[in-house]
Amino acid sequence: MSDTTVHGSRGAQAPLDASALHGASEVRDWIALLKPRVLSLVVYSGLIGLLIAPGSLHPVLAVSAILCITLAAGAAGAINMWYDRDIDAVMKRTRARPIPAGRIEAGAALGYGVVLAVGSVGLMGLATNWLAAAVLAGSILFYVVIYTMWLKRRTPQNIVIGGAAGAFPPLIGWVAVTGSVDVLPLVLFAIVFMWTPPHFWALSLWAHEDYKRAGVPMLPVVSGARETRRQVVIYTVLLVPLTLVPWLIGFSGPVYGLVAALLGANFLRHAWAVWTDAQDAAGVSLTGDRPAKACFRFSITYLFALLGALALDRLLLA
Numbered sequence: 195m196s197d198t199t200v201h202g203s204r205g206a207q208a209p210l211d212a213s214a215l216h217g218a219s220e221v222r223d224w225i226a227l228l229k230p231r232v233l234s235l236v237v238y239s240g241l242i243g244l245l246i247a248p249g250s251l252h253p254v255l256a257v258s259a260i261l262c263i264t265l266a267a268g269a270a271g272a273i274n275m276w277y278d279r280d281i282d283a284v285m286k287r288t289r290a291r292p293i294p295a296g297r298i299e300a301g302a303a304l305g306y307g308v309v310l311a312v313g314s315v316g317l318m319g320l321a322t323n324w325l326a327a328a329v330l331a332g333s334i335l336f337y338v339v340i341y342t343m344w345l346k347r348r349t350p351q352n353i354v355i356g357g358a359a360g361a362f363p364p365l366i367g368w369v370a371v372t373g374s375v376d377v378l379p380l381v382l383f384a385i386v387f388m389w390t391p392p393h394f395w396a397l398s399l400w401a402h403e404d405y406k407r408a409g410v411p412m413l414p415v416v417s418g419a420r421e422t423r424r425q426v427v428i429y430t431v432l433l434v435p436l437t438l439v440p441w442l443i444g445f446s447g448p449v450y451g452l453v454a455a456l457l458g459a460n461f462l463r464h465a466w467a468v469w470t471d472a473q474d475a476a477g478v479s480l481t482g483d484r485p486a487k488a489c490f491r492f493s494i495t496y497l498f499a500l501l502g503a504l505a506l507d508r509l510l511l512a
């Protein structure tokens with residue numbers, strides 16, 4: 195092989211590599227519009243709903259149902275990013291997102307979200323049943339219209355009411371299998387509903403400057419850090435007994451009950467640490483919000499473990 199050929203092939207490869215890299219980062223941006231990290235737990239909770247439901251779905255249809263939940267929640271995230279592009283541009287945490295950073299055009303992101311939303315609902319109806327498709331459509335509308343467009347910029351209760359959108363996936367997984375609603379998936383809905391405020395308000399304790407700058411009335415911005423700490427404790431106290439309900443009403447065995455109690459005790463410990471964190475008179479942390487950061491991280495592990503324990507108990511030990 196001559197030198198020229200070697201150089202020639204390198205010369206031909208360089209622009210190819212550059213365009214491949216560009217292509218890869220473009221793909222990453224389109225994936226980022228789906229909020230993939232948050233999706234992990236949303237989809238997992240949908241999968242748990244599907245696994246613990248009585249009856250079964252053909253594996254191809256079960257995979258399709260999970261794909262639909264993934265695409266629908268991702269679509270809702272993309273439409274949320276389209277609508278929130280003005281505030282996302284102001285907040286440090288979100289300003290590098292594809293739309294505010296100018297890497298994806300706002301209209302294209304909206305089109306992408308709408309196509310995925312309609313496609314995922316249609317596919318869910320065809321693959322499973324139309325009640326599951328209707329609940330899926332309702333959850334997209336809830337997140338986009340009720341949370342993002344209506345409550346997020348108006349009231350600190352945005353998380354409590356609007357957060358219900360994130361509580362739908364276990365119910366959707368269940369309905370995809372059974373075609374009907376039952377008590378257990380409603381209890382799971384209530385659990386995720388009650389989990390959302392401590393999950394988010396723990397984070398908001400150290401992220402409130404961002405929200406203040408963007409004019410979003412999150413609880414610490416409107417009512418201060420002390421009240422936010424109090425609400426984290428209140429919702430965790432309400433959450434823990436609720437997680438015991440599947441065991442108390444006979445939908446699971448004592449293994450789940452024990453795991454739920456242990457996890458709950460740990461969550462309460464974290465919430466209490468948030469409340470008793472060293473703070474100034476306004477409730478602002480003097481420790482760099484170490485307990486709030488630990489509480490937020492634990493909230494995620496907590497929900498993964500709690501739902502996993504329920505599924506293991508029902509599938510393996512029942």
Ligand code: HEM
Pocket residue numbers: 231232233234235236239341352353356357359360361386390393394397494
């Ligand atoms: C209105 C309700 C909620 C709000 C405002 C909220 C907000 C947030 C924020 C701001 C983050 C920080 C990092 C990021 O931007 O990715 C986060 C992380 C996270 N949230 Fe939520 N969340 C809500 C509900 C939920 C629900 C229902 C789930 C799943 C069931 C969930 C799962 C997660 C997960 C897994 C992370 C960690 C992502 C990572 O590793 O970076 N969230 N949430």
Ligand SMILES: CC(C)=CCC/C(C)=C/CC/C(C)=C/COP(=O)(O)OP(=O)(O)O
Pocket residue numbers: 229232236263266267268270271274278288330333334337342346359360362363
């Ligand atoms: C099946 C289906 C459609 C489920 C919906 C699941 C879902 C996307 C839940 C909401 C979770 C979430 C990331 C809220 C934060 O929104 P935000 O706008 O306050 O967060 P941001 O500031 O990071 O954009």
